[in-house]
Structure formats: structure tokens, C-alpha cells
Amino acid sequence: xxxxxxxxxxxxxxxxxxxxxxxxxxxxxxxxxxxxxxxxxxxxxxxxxxxxxxxxxxxxxxxxxxxxxxxxxxxxxxxxxxxxxxxxxxxxxxxxxxxxxxxxxxxxxxxxxx
Amino acid sequence: xxxxxxxxxxxxxxxxxxxxxxxxxxxxxxxxxxxxxxxxxxxxxxxxxxxxxxxxxxxxxxxxxxxxxxxxxxxxxxxxxxxxxxxxxxxxxxxxxxxxxxxxxxxxxxxx
Numbered sequence: 001x002x003x004x005x006x007x008x009x010x011x012x013x014x015x016x017x018x019x020x021x022x023x024x025x026x027x028x029x030x031x032x033x034x035x036x037x038x039x040x041x042x043x044x045x046x047x048x049x050x051x052x053x054x055x056x057x058x059x060x061x062x063x064x065x066x067x068x069x070x071x072x073x074x075x076x077x078x079x080x081x082x083x084x085x086x087x088x089x090x091x092x093x094x095x096x097x098x099x100x101x102x103x104x105x106x107x108x109x110x111x112x113x114x
Numbered sequence: 115x116x117x118x119x120x121x122x123x124x125x126x127x128x129x130x131x132x133x134x135x136x137x138x139x140x141x142x143x144x145x146x147x148x149x150x151x152x153x154x155x156x157x158x159x160x161x162x163x164x165x166x167x168x169x170x171x172x173x174x175x176x177x178x179x180x181x182x183x184x185x186x187x188x189x190x191x192x193x194x195x196x197x198x199x200x201x202x203x204x205x206x207x208x209x210x211x212x213x214x215x216x217x218x219x220x221x222x223x224x225x226x
Contacts, residue, residue, distance in 0.1 A: 004156070009154075033213045035213075035214070037217075042219065043202065043219050043220045044217060044218070044219045044220075045204065045206075045217035046217070047214055047215075047216075050213075050214065091156075091157070095213050100145055100162065100164070100208060100210065100211075100212075100213065100215075101159060101162065101170065102157075102159070102213075102215060103156075104156045104157040105156055106154065106155065106156050107156075
């Protein structure tokens with residue numbers, strides 16, 4: 001079974017600073033996908049960034065970037081220049097090729113301090 | 115309406131009531147999902163439908179009964195629930211074969 005682990009349930013960051021959320025996963029698959037989802041207080045979950053395991057280059061979306069370490073099965077999210085709107089729960093998720101079932105971690109609460 | 119919508123947004127019910135949650139997606143997707151989100155726990159996948167056919171039931175108690183009449187609509191029928199079933203129920207959709215899922219805002223369910 002695939003598992004996704006997120007430690008540090010709550011992280012605080014000063015506005016305009018950088019915060020990094022960690023995620024590790026366990027899998028025996030070679031072709032898989034990793035995601036970070038954001039769930040603001042309004043509850044609608046939205047995709048922040050995705051990474052295909054076969055790609056060596058780390059994904060980047062504006063202020064969001066990942067550090068994908070395939071051998072270590074680690075997938076961290078970096079939020080640069082944090083903004084008040086970044087305050088939310090962030091979930092790491094995993095699935096493998098040919099499967100539309102997502103496995104989620106417990107989430108990290110990000111608090112942005114003005 | 116755009117994206118994935120869910121109604122009602124909040125629901126309070128007694129253990130003997132019967133109610134239904136509704137999900138509708140406006141994205142042209144052909145796979146739909148029900149998740150349960152409880153505090154301090156990972157999201158739990160409950161059911162998966164592909165092209166209106168149920169392809170996964172993740173050991174969900176029979177007091178939860180899903181229905182998918184077409185690729186755009188998904189229901190979760192509830193009866194004789196327990197207080198521990200109180201949670202946020204999220205619906206999601208995707209294109210079959212694409213891994214990105216789009217979520218609705220959820221229904222906050224409280225069972226008294």
C-alpha cells in the first residue's frame with residue numbers, strides 16, 4: 001500500500017518570507033505522480049503543483065516550487081515570498097500511472113503572519 | 115455554475131434520518147469520487163465512479179450508498195448514520211486517465 005507522510009502539522013511564516021513543507025511517500029511503483037493541494041478556510045481544494053516521477057527537473061509554478069528527491073522518496077513544497085492568501089492547509093498526494101486513486105497525507109497548516 | 119458544486123454545504127441530521135448529498139461537475143469529466151475528511155486524518159477515499167460505473171468501494175459501511183446516474187452527477191445517500199460519521203464530505207472529478215482531480219467545496223455533515 002502506498003502511504004504519504006507529512007510531519008509538522010502547523011508551520012508559521014512571516015509575510016514575504018519562505019516556508020518549506022515536507023512530504024515523504026512509500027511506493028514500489030516506478031511511474032507515479034505527486035501533487036500538492038491547497039485547502040483554504042473556504043474549503044475548496046485546489047491543485048498547487050504536480051510532479052511526474054519520470055521528470056528529473058523540479059516543477060515550478062510562480063512562487064511555488066518542489067524539491068523532488070526520488071531516491072529518498074521525498075517531495076517538499078517551497079512557498080516563496082509568502083502572501084496572506086497562502087494561509088491554508090496543504091496536502092501532499094500520490095498516485096501511480098494507470099490509477100486514478102489519490103493517497104493523501106494528513107496535511108500541513110500554514111499560517112502567514114503579517 | 116462552473117467547476118464542481120456540492121449541495122447542501124451544511125447538513126445536520128439525526129441518526130434515524132435519511133438524507134442525500136449531491137455533487138455536480140461542469141468540466142466534462144468522466145470519473146467522480148467521494149472522499150471523507152475528518153480532523154487530523156488524511157482524506158479517505160470512499161467511492162470511485164468511472165463512466166458511471168462504480169469501480170471502487172473502499173470498505174465503506176452500507177449506511178452510505180452512492181449513486182451516479184450520469185457522468186456529471188454523483189449522489190451520496192445517507193441513512194442511520196452514527197455520530198462518528200460527522201465530517202466534511204468532498205466530491206471530486208477528473209478525466210479518466212488524467213491524474214488531476216478537481217474538488218468541490220464539500221458538505222459539512224453533523225450527525226446528532
